[in-house]
Amino acid sequence: QVQLVESGGGVVQxxxxxxxSCAVSGFPFSRYGMHWVRQVPDxxxxxxxxxxxxxxxxxxxxxxxxxxxxxxxxxNNTVYLQMNSLxxxxxxxxxxxxxxxxxxxxxxxxxxxxTVSS
Amino acid sequence: xxALTQPPSVSGAPGQSVTILCTGTSSDIGYYDRVSWYQQSPxxxxxxxxxxxxxxxxxxxxxxxxxxxxxxxxxxxxxxRAEDEADYFCSSYSSESTFIIFGGGTxxxxx
Numbered sequence: 001q002v003q004l005v006e007s008g009g010g011v012v013q014x015x016x017x018x019x020x021s022c023a024v025s026g027f028p029f030s031r032y033g034m035h036w037v038r039q040v041p042d043x044x045x046x047x048x049x050x051x052x053x054x055x056x057x058x059x060x061x062x063x064x065x066x067x068x069x070x071x072x073x074x075x076n077n078t079v080y081l082q083m084n085s086l087x088x089x090x091x092x093x094x095x096x097x098x099x100x101x102x103x104x105x106x107x108x109x110x111x112x113x114x115t116v117s118s
Numbered sequence: 119x120x121a122l123t124q125p126p127s128v129s130g131a132p133g134q135s136v137t138i139l140c141t142g143t144s145s146d147i148g149y150y151d152r153v154s155w156y157q158q159s160p161x162x163x164x165x166x167x168x169x170x171x172x173x174x175x176x177x178x179x180x181x182x183x184x185x186x187x188x189x190x191x192x193x194x195x196x197x198x199r200a201e202d203e204a205d206y207f208c209s210s211y212s213s214e215s216t217f218i219i220f221g222g223g224t225x226x227x228x229x
Contacts, residue, residue: 045223
Protein backbone atom coordinates (compact mmCIF):
# COMPACT_ATOMS: atom_id res chain seq x y z
CA GLN A 1 0.00 0.00 0.00
CA VAL A 2 1.02 3.62 -0.45
CA GLN A 3 3.08 4.96 2.44
CA LEU A 4 4.66 8.35 2.99
CA VAL A 5 6.70 8.65 6.18
CA GLU A 6 8.08 12.01 7.21
CA SER A 7 10.97 12.52 9.61
CA GLY A 8 13.32 15.22 10.76
CA GLY A 9 10.98 17.48 12.69
CA GLY A 10 11.83 18.92 16.07
CA VAL A 11 12.51 22.07 18.02
CA VAL A 12 14.90 24.59 16.45
CA GLN A 13 15.91 28.13 17.26
CA UNK A 14 14.96 31.04 15.01
CA UNK A 15 17.47 31.56 12.22
CA UNK A 16 18.66 27.96 12.26
CA UNK A 17 18.12 25.22 9.68
CA UNK A 18 16.35 21.88 9.58
CA UNK A 19 15.97 19.21 6.90
CA UNK A 20 12.83 17.12 6.60
CA SER A 21 12.75 13.78 4.80
CA CYS A 22 9.86 11.79 3.40
CA ALA A 23 10.37 8.13 2.56
CA VAL A 24 7.89 6.79 0.05
CA SER A 25 6.77 3.29 -0.85
CA GLY A 26 3.92 1.51 -2.59
CA PHE A 27 3.94 3.36 -5.89
CA PRO A 28 6.44 4.28 -8.66
CA PHE A 29 7.91 7.33 -6.95
CA SER A 30 9.81 8.61 -9.97
CA ARG A 31 6.57 9.09 -11.91
CA TYR A 32 4.95 11.51 -9.48
CA GLY A 33 5.44 15.06 -8.41
CA MET A 34 5.66 15.60 -4.68
CA HIS A 35 4.64 18.47 -2.43
CA TRP A 36 5.08 19.68 1.10
CA VAL A 37 2.00 21.14 2.79
CA ARG A 38 2.04 22.56 6.31
CA GLN A 39 -0.54 23.13 9.01
CA VAL A 40 -0.28 25.18 12.15
CA PRO A 41 -1.80 22.84 14.79
CA ASP A 42 -5.59 23.24 14.88
CA UNK A 43 -5.42 25.77 12.04
CA UNK A 44 -5.64 25.75 8.26
CA UNK A 45 -3.48 24.22 5.56
CA UNK A 46 -0.80 26.01 3.56
CA UNK A 47 0.87 24.70 0.42
CA UNK A 48 4.66 25.06 0.74
CA UNK A 49 6.49 23.61 -2.27
CA UNK A 50 6.32 21.18 -5.19
CA UNK A 51 8.95 19.30 -7.16
CA UNK A 52 8.26 17.68 -10.52
CA UNK A 53 8.52 13.92 -11.00
CA UNK A 54 11.98 14.21 -12.52
CA UNK A 55 13.22 17.03 -10.31
CA UNK A 56 13.32 19.39 -13.29
CA UNK A 57 11.21 22.12 -11.73
CA UNK A 58 10.38 23.42 -8.29
CA UNK A 59 7.92 26.01 -7.07
CA UNK A 60 7.51 27.63 -3.69
CA UNK A 61 4.97 29.58 -1.69
CA UNK A 62 5.94 33.23 -1.34
CA UNK A 63 6.20 32.75 2.43
CA UNK A 64 9.14 30.35 2.07
CA UNK A 65 10.72 31.38 -1.24
CA UNK A 66 14.44 31.94 -0.89
CA UNK A 67 14.58 30.08 2.45
CA UNK A 68 13.30 26.55 1.72
CA UNK A 69 14.54 24.09 -0.89
CA UNK A 70 12.67 21.00 -2.03
CA UNK A 71 14.62 18.15 -3.58
CA UNK A 72 14.25 14.46 -4.31
CA UNK A 73 16.26 11.28 -4.73
CA UNK A 74 14.44 8.98 -7.11
CA UNK A 75 16.92 6.17 -6.49
CA ASN A 76 15.96 6.15 -2.81
CA ASN A 77 12.28 7.11 -3.12
CA THR A 78 12.76 10.10 -0.86
CA VAL A 79 11.77 13.74 -1.00
CA TYR A 80 13.38 16.41 1.16
CA LEU A 81 12.64 19.88 2.44
CA GLN A 82 15.66 21.94 3.47
CA MET A 83 14.43 24.75 5.69
CA ASN A 84 16.84 27.64 6.31
CA SER A 85 16.52 30.91 8.23
CA LEU A 86 13.61 29.50 10.17
CA UNK A 87 11.09 31.85 11.75
CA UNK A 88 8.52 31.41 14.50
CA UNK A 89 5.79 31.51 11.87
CA UNK A 90 7.23 28.39 10.25
CA UNK A 91 6.07 26.39 13.28
CA UNK A 92 3.69 23.78 11.90
CA UNK A 93 3.08 20.16 11.08
CA UNK A 94 4.72 19.45 7.72
CA UNK A 95 3.04 16.89 5.48
CA UNK A 96 4.57 15.15 2.51
CA UNK A 97 1.91 14.63 -0.17
CA UNK A 98 1.66 13.02 -3.58
CA UNK A 99 0.74 15.20 -6.54
CA UNK A 100 -2.01 14.54 -9.04
CA UNK A 101 -1.73 16.70 -12.15
CA UNK A 102 -0.69 19.76 -10.08
CA UNK A 103 -4.32 19.95 -9.01
CA UNK A 104 -4.81 17.91 -5.86
CA UNK A 105 -3.13 15.63 -3.34
CA UNK A 106 -4.23 12.04 -3.17
CA UNK A 107 -1.94 10.60 -0.49
CA UNK A 108 -0.63 12.28 2.65
CA UNK A 109 1.99 11.30 5.17
CA UNK A 110 1.30 11.42 8.89
CA UNK A 111 3.19 14.69 9.27
CA UNK A 112 6.18 15.84 11.28
CA UNK A 113 6.05 18.74 13.73
CA UNK A 114 8.51 21.59 13.42
CA THR A 115 8.67 24.06 16.29
CA VAL A 116 10.72 27.22 15.88
CA SER A 117 11.36 28.73 19.28
CA SER A 118 14.16 30.21 21.31
CA UNK B 119 -6.73 35.08 6.45
CA UNK B 120 -7.17 32.11 4.11
CA ALA B 121 -7.39 32.59 0.36
CA LEU B 122 -10.70 30.68 0.13
CA THR B 123 -13.55 31.41 2.51
CA GLN B 124 -15.36 28.67 4.44
CA PRO B 125 -17.77 28.91 7.38
CA PRO B 126 -16.00 28.01 10.63
CA SER B 127 -18.59 25.44 11.58
CA VAL B 128 -21.69 23.58 10.44
CA SER B 129 -23.82 20.98 12.17
CA GLY B 130 -26.54 18.48 11.43
CA ALA B 131 -28.37 15.56 12.96
CA PRO B 132 -27.69 11.97 11.96
CA GLY B 133 -29.39 11.15 8.69
CA GLN B 134 -29.68 14.77 7.62
CA SER B 135 -27.72 16.55 4.90
CA VAL B 136 -25.31 19.44 5.27
CA THR B 137 -23.60 21.62 2.70
CA ILE B 138 -20.29 23.38 3.21
CA LEU B 139 -19.59 26.37 0.98
CA CYS B 140 -16.18 27.49 -0.22
CA THR B 141 -15.98 30.93 -1.80
CA GLY B 142 -13.14 32.07 -4.01
CA THR B 143 -12.67 34.41 -6.95
CA SER B 144 -12.58 34.40 -10.73
CA SER B 145 -8.86 33.61 -10.49
CA ASP B 146 -9.38 30.27 -8.80
CA ILE B 147 -12.71 28.51 -8.24
CA GLY B 148 -14.50 30.64 -10.81
CA TYR B 149 -12.05 29.87 -13.60
CA TYR B 150 -10.68 26.38 -12.96
CA ASP B 151 -12.44 23.08 -12.38
CA ARG B 152 -9.68 22.18 -9.96
CA VAL B 153 -11.53 22.22 -6.67
CA SER B 154 -10.76 19.55 -4.10
CA TRP B 155 -12.07 18.73 -0.65
CA TYR B 156 -10.22 17.09 2.22
CA GLN B 157 -11.55 15.53 5.42
CA GLN B 158 -9.41 15.69 8.54
CA SER B 159 -10.36 13.73 11.65
CA PRO B 160 -8.79 14.75 14.98
CA UNK B 161 -5.12 13.82 15.17
CA UNK B 162 -5.02 12.50 11.60
CA UNK B 163 -3.69 13.74 8.29
CA UNK B 164 -6.12 15.18 5.74
CA UNK B 165 -7.78 12.70 3.39
CA UNK B 166 -8.89 13.47 -0.15
CA UNK B 167 -12.65 13.06 -0.58
CA UNK B 168 -13.45 15.08 -3.72
CA UNK B 169 -11.25 16.19 -6.61
CA UNK B 170 -11.87 18.12 -9.81
CA UNK B 171 -15.09 19.56 -8.34
CA UNK B 172 -17.22 16.40 -8.45
CA UNK B 173 -15.03 13.28 -8.58
CA UNK B 174 -14.77 10.87 -5.64
CA UNK B 175 -11.69 8.72 -5.11
CA UNK B 176 -12.24 5.01 -4.77
CA UNK B 177 -13.54 4.13 -1.32
CA UNK B 178 -15.21 7.46 -0.57
CA UNK B 179 -18.95 6.91 0.00
CA UNK B 180 -21.36 8.44 -2.48
CA UNK B 181 -22.89 10.33 0.44
CA UNK B 182 -20.16 12.87 -0.30
CA UNK B 183 -20.72 15.03 -3.36
CA UNK B 184 -19.21 18.19 -4.77
CA UNK B 185 -20.40 20.95 -7.07
CA UNK B 186 -19.52 24.45 -8.20
CA UNK B 187 -21.39 27.56 -9.25
CA UNK B 188 -19.53 30.68 -10.23
CA UNK B 189 -16.89 31.46 -7.63
CA UNK B 190 -18.36 29.13 -5.00
CA UNK B 191 -17.80 25.42 -4.53
CA UNK B 192 -19.94 23.19 -2.35
CA UNK B 193 -19.47 19.93 -0.49
CA UNK B 194 -22.68 18.13 0.43
CA UNK B 195 -22.74 15.26 2.88
CA UNK B 196 -26.01 13.36 2.93
CA UNK B 197 -27.19 10.77 5.43
CA UNK B 198 -24.94 12.18 8.13
CA ARG B 199 -23.16 9.70 10.36
CA ALA B 200 -21.26 10.21 13.60
CA GLU B 201 -18.01 9.29 11.85
CA ASP B 202 -18.42 12.26 9.49
CA GLU B 203 -17.54 14.56 12.36
CA ALA B 204 -14.30 16.18 11.23
CA ASP B 205 -12.74 19.28 9.75
CA TYR B 206 -13.26 19.83 6.02
CA PHE B 207 -10.96 21.90 3.84
CA CYS B 208 -11.51 23.05 0.28
CA SER B 209 -8.70 23.85 -2.13
CA SER B 210 -8.30 25.20 -5.64
CA TYR B 211 -5.66 25.93 -8.18
CA SER B 212 -5.10 29.69 -8.36
CA SER B 213 -3.58 31.78 -11.12
CA GLU B 214 -2.82 34.58 -8.65
CA SER B 215 -1.02 32.47 -6.09
CA THR B 216 1.61 29.81 -6.60
CA PHE B 217 -0.36 26.67 -7.31
CA ILE B 218 -2.79 25.55 -4.64
CA ILE B 219 -4.72 27.61 -2.14
CA PHE B 220 -6.85 26.34 0.74
CA GLY B 221 -9.88 27.42 2.67
CA GLY B 222 -9.65 27.99 6.40
CA GLY B 223 -11.57 24.80 7.18
CA THR B 224 -15.03 23.98 8.47
CA UNK B 225 -15.72 21.90 11.55
CA UNK B 226 -18.67 19.57 11.09
CA UNK B 227 -20.52 18.55 14.23
CA UNK B 228 -22.99 15.69 14.08
CA UNK B 229 -25.57 16.45 16.74
